[in-house]
Amino acid sequence: MSGRFKPVHAGSALASGAAVPATPRDVPYHGGAMNPAVETLRARFPGAVRRADVVWGETTIIVDRNQVHDVIRWLHDDQTQRYDYLSDVTAVEYRDLERPIEVVWHLRSLPFRRFLRVKALIEKGSSMEVPSVWDIYKSADWLERECYDMFGITFAGHPDLRRLLMWEQYKEGFPLRKDFPLRGRFSRSEQLRQALAANPEARYSKDELSIADAFEELPADMRRRLGAGERTGE
């Protein structure tokens, strides 16, 4: 085990003697105890929290999209919050085309055993850009790439915003958007032609994390080829 990682024990930051949170029972659909972070956030970032709801015992806050990065940075850094685990970044588009697209961050505080869902609204017709939280949570890397791949949301500040699930040359658009036809935009033969045109081995570059870590252990000729900016297999 590398010494760079310090284990985090769930609930370790709770005051001694405090009731250990257990799986809640009889949770109401709406209402109930709100996450204590919301009150602090309202005081600290006036106007940033537009709405806060408790649904099935989980708190959702809707945050001004320009302040999302500051809010999440504070939730991560503050010693009374310690939201140290980003479990998901995704987006929601509703069938009601008037409703804005929501970008959702699922934050979890392991030391305090708390959960908070942060949302930002993208009004229809406005820019699809929201700030990236990659500089706060490294796990946001592929989550944001997937969200970009499926919804076309650009995360400003992401170091390497490319498609993740679809191949990089995919031209048909963003599959999980409501205006995307289920079978895709092109005919089946055209889809197959474009897919077969891809080089199955040209997937990895030196910059990709797994290769970059093992770079020194690669064979000499591969080191030379990758060092010259070549992609493997081409």
Added chain:
Amino acid sequence: MGLSPRPEPNLTEISGDEPWITTKLDAFVNWGRKNSLWPMPFGTACCAIEFMATAASKYDIARFGMERQAFSPRQADLLICAGRVPFKLAPVLRRIWQQMPQPKWCISMGACASTGGMFDNYAVVQGIDSIIPVDVYVPGCPPRPEGLLYGILMLQKKIMNERSSDKSLRSEMEPDPTTQLYIPPSVIDEVSEPFGNSIHQTRSGL
């Protein structure tokens, strides 16, 4: 299902000091080929679980000469495509098929590999026979091991009927150099319609 081995009617033994047989070369070669297939599983989904059950001790495809699973296409002569193939995997499957040496055969196992199955969406190839030629389609979602064994026996029957004078059997497919497709685009569009594949399943020459 007739799973027990039977003597081949084409092989006749003539008694004498030295035993010898007379037969047609095709029958002898085909008999050898069909009983020593080396399958390569290309498992992408739940069909691969059923394939594992088929290969394990209870169903045991080693009884039919498939003692050795090949996990390299260069040492395989039967590609069993078990599971759905997304478009991103299409060039990979094509490349694996091209790496296999002749003689080679392909079984499309399950509804997804044969037709796209219930995944009639933007991401899934509607039948792998638009990428590579297929010899036997095994229906089912997923097929039980008995189903796959039946498909393998059908393939063995097909191998037994091959003739060395038919050069088309061993010719490599030649995809169109510009589009990389080996069947016309209009045919791909037609069979990719809902239910299109189930009414046009003769296009790989069976």
